[in-house]
Amino acid sequence: xxxxxxxxxxxxxxxxxxxxxxxxxxxxxxxxxxxxxxxxxxxxxxxxxxxxxxxxxxxxxxxxxxxxxxxxxxxxxxxxxxxxxxxxxxxxxxxxxxxxxxxxxxxxxxxxxxxxxxxxxxxxxxxxxxxxxxxxxxxxxxxxxxxxxxxxxxxxxxxxxxxxxxxxxxxxxxxxxxxxxxxxxxxxxxxxxxxxxxxxxxxxxxxxxxxxxxxx
Numbered sequence: 001x002x003x004x005x006x007x008x009x010x011x012x013x014x015x016x017x018x019x020x021x022x023x024x025x026x027x028x029x030x031x032x033x034x035x036x037x038x039x040x041x042x043x044x045x046x047x048x049x050x051x052x053x054x055x056x057x058x059x060x061x062x063x064x065x066x067x068x069x070x071x072x073x074x075x076x077x078x079x080x081x082x083x084x085x086x087x088x089x090x091x092x093x094x095x096x097x098x099x100x101x102x103x104x105x106x107x108x109x110x111x112x113x114x115x116x117x118x119x120x121x122x123x124x125x126x127x128x129x130x131x132x133x134x135x136x137x138x139x140x141x142x143x144x145x146x147x148x149x150x151x152x153x154x155x156x157x158x159x160x161x162x163x164x165x166x167x168x169x170x171x172x173x174x175x176x177x178x179x180x181x182x183x184x185x186x187x188x189x190x191x192x193x194x195x196x197x198x199x200x201x202x203x204x205x206x207x208x209x210x211x212x213x214x215x216x
Contacts, residue, residue, distance in 0.1 A: 004204065008211045009075070009082060011204030016131045019124065021084040021096060024068050028085040031092035032068075033061040035116035040094075047153045048114075049183065051175040077213020078102060086115070086128050093119050096128045098136065103214060107143040109136045126159045127196070133163065134200050137190045140214055144189055151182040160186045164194040 004011035014021040024032065037060060040053050055063050071081050081099035085092045094115035100108065111132055115124055136142040147165065149156035150173075168187035174180040209215075 004207070007072070008204070008207035012082075012208040013203040014084070014131050014135050015201040015203075016127050017198050018088060019128055019131065020087040021128060021131055022087065024083045024085045024095065028092050029065050029068065032085060032095065033064055035091075035093050036060060036064060036114075039117040040114050041117070045150075045152070045179070045181075046175050047150050047156065049173045049175050054176070075211070077104070080212055082212075084128075084132070086113075086124070088119065088124060093124070094128075096132055098132050100142075103140075103142075103212070107141065108146060109140070109142045109144070110146045112147065120155075125155065126162060129159055130163060130196050131200050133188070133193060134195070135202060135205075137193060139202055139205050140209065140212075142190065144187060145193075146185065146187050148183050148185045151184050157184060157186070160188075162194065164188055164192045166192070 009023045010025060012023055022028075036053065037057055041047055046053060052063060052067070053060070068083060071083055074081070079101040080103075081097055084096045084098070086094045086096055094113065096113040097111060099110045099112075100106070103109070111129060113125065113129060133145055136145060145165075146168070147156075147160060148171075149160070151170070165186035165188040168185040170182050170184055172180055173183045
């Protein structure tokens with residue numbers, strides 16, 4: 001029996017012109033950890049609502065591995081998060097998450113992502129989010145996609161604007177004690193999605209959707 005038969009999500013692969021997105025496997029963890037240790041953002045402030053990158057270098061690898069394992073443990077048709085390893089030029093350079101709760105009724109997904117600093121500014125953030133939106137809308141059958149970013153995170157909000165998201169309110173978060181900031185929420189309807197000129201190739205979707213409880 002192959003691993004993909006036991007955990008069908010491991011057979012899922014989404015390809016773009018430059019990237020391959022696959023649910024994180026244990027074999028991906030060393031490169032994923034190194035991508036995080038190499039730096040994701042400037043240290044003076046964190047773009048994440050949970051400041052996981054603030055962990056000591058000796059602790060971050062175990063924390064990241066434990067988080068990835070916990071996501072698998074919590075996958076049910078009612079509530080799931082799938083973290084995709086972002087493969088670029090032969091290595092793992094970050095992660096793109098896709099999550100949903102009560103998807104059968106809400107038809108809504110949420111996304112989150114990070115990239116190692118060495119590949120910032122090359123359009124990969126737009127490409128990987130667009131890929132998951134195409135997968136969500138065209139394969140999963142989603143009608144809405146939601147996301148958010150710190151109000152100062154112009155790069156993330158710029159990706160959202162480029163892809164057609166609309167502003168959807170502001171909430172207050174405090175990822176670090178004593179450092180509250182506003183988070184801009186954004187929402188995208190399928191019909192408003194600004195699609196790229198390229199398309200994705202998807203492998204292993206049928207079995208993965210069955211595991212997530214999504215009717216194809």
